[in-house]
Amino acid sequence: MRTLFIAAFCFFAPLAAAEPWSSLPPAEQAALAPIQTQWGSLPEKAQHNFRHLAQQYPKLTPDQKRRFSNRLARWASLTPEQRQAAREKYRAFSHIPKEEREKIKEQAKQKHAATMQQPASGVPEVNARP
């Protein structure tokens, strides 16, 4: 079933044309505002994926919207390979039992908080609303 879906996606994906920023609906522009400057340089497929994400934006909770806005630019700056690797990690993480997952989550949050106190190289994730 997955193979069939991938085949269908490969067939239809090239049909989606690249969209200039100005042609996006205002709601999508608002959701994708953090990557406005990167938009033109994104591949068509990535633009299509980001538009799909923007369409989910109104359904998010305020906390989720804040995280979305804070992380979007960093996510867009990753290479397709890095994004794919992150997806694989997410899928693997989803299969871990919930209790263990919560422990790992806490450790990751502590590590992230420590990193935020001593910013290293790279683009740090901003947790507070500007």
Add this chain to the structure above:
Amino acid sequence: MTNQPDNRIDHGRIAALLTQSAQHLDAEIVSALDESRSLALQRQRASDPAFSLIGFGHKAHDLLPHRTHQWVLAAIVLLVIVTGTAVFWNSLQERQNPDLAILTGDMPMDAYVDK
């Protein structure tokens, strides 16, 4: 030994007596009985379908399975369709949701991203 009368019902003998009696009935009575029998059979046929639907009538009844093995087959086909649909949606969501989940989840994104 006692010579008591045999009180047991002999079904075969009763049937023979009824058959013998029926042969002596008037033609008019035989015709009325035959007509009643035909009417009773017609009513039985009409009430026989268990899943006849009002409005759909006989066509719906023809489309529905009648025998146990047909019901089992229909259930298997339904199960395959439901399972297939569920697998398809699951794979679709798996493809679409990771990005949104990574971007909006309470797990820091750094945990997923290779540095």
